[in-house]
Amino acid sequence: DAGITQSPRHKVTETGTPVTLRCHQTENHRYMYWYRQDPGHGLRLIHYSYGVKDTDKGEVSDGYSVSRSKTEDFLLTLESATSSQTSVYFCAIKGLTSGADNEQFFGPGTRLTVL
Amino acid sequence: DQQVKQNSPSLSVQEGRISILNCDYTNSMFDYFLWYKKYPAEGPTFLISISSIKDKNEDGRFTVFLNKSAKHLSLHIVPSQPGDSAVYFCAASATYGQNFVFGPGTRLSVLP
Numbered sequence: 056d057a058g059i060t061q062s063p064r065h066k067v068t069e070t071g072t073p074v075t076l077r078c079h080q081t082e083n084h085r086y087m088y089w090y091r092q093d094p095g096h097g098l099r100l101i102h103y104s105y106g107v108k109d110t111d112k113g114e115v116s117d118g119y120s121v122s123r124s125k126t127e128d129f130l131l132t133l134e135s136a137t138s139s140q141t142s143v144y145f146c147a148i149k150g151l152t153s154g155a156d157n158e159q160f161f162g163p164g165t166r167l168t169v170l
Numbered sequence: 171d172q173q174v175k176q177n178s179p180s181l182s183v184q185e186g187r188i189s190i191l192n193c194d195y196t197n198s199m200f201d202y203f204l205w206y207k208k209y210p211a212e213g214p215t216f217l218i219s220i221s222s223i224k225d226k227n228e229d230g231r232f233t234v235f236l237n238k239s240a241k242h243l244s245l246h247i248v249p250s251q252p253g254d255s256a257v258y259f260c261a262a263s264a265t266y267g268q269n270f271v272f273g274p275g276t277r278l279s280v281l282p
């Protein structure tokens with residue numbers, strides 16, 4: 056299994072509070088991603104990173120920011136959580152490859168509830 | 171508008187029979203496709219992939235078929251086992267791109 060962990064695994068917070076989710080990898084992979092999973096929508100990309108301090112927006116980036124100061128850590132921040140951000144959040148990592156093994160490896164997920 | 175569609179939210183199959191999960195895409199730039207399997211309370215795990223230079227890829231009980239002209243791919247599981255019960259996501263990328271677009275998933279239930 057790819058060495059990827061997420062913390063916390065569960066969090067309940069109130070509307071308007073800031074929340075930070077952490078993704079940590081031990082694979083030294085270049086690419087890291089944050090997705091949210093919601094019923095009927097599958098996995099939607101929030102932000103991704105292609106190197107230290109190099110990040111870009113995904114499909115559903117509004118209300119989220121990210122930071123990557125080290126290869127192994129990718130942080131997702133909700134500056135002011137809203138109930139619409141209640142979801143399961145997955146981090147994924149991927150190496151730099153153009154070959155057939157071009158897949159992402161996912162973390163175990165963080166279930167976030169915003170009351 | 172979803173670029174990757176899985177029009178069957180759920181599918182039930184008897185153990186030992188074939189499971190066929192379908193996926194359609196709209197972006198003609200997509201040329202690499204993957205299937206992921208997800209159990210409850212776990213992250214998705216990679217199952218099988220196919221590039222557009224092929225129309226079939228096989229790995230044990232799992233086979234993925236790609237029909238580029240129809241922008242359609244399917245995952246066949248033969249024989250289906252109760253442990254295959256999970257949500258299956260189809261994903262696509264362009265030119266071995268670094269980002270993937272995922273479909274909404276199909277929940278497969280294999281009945282003993």
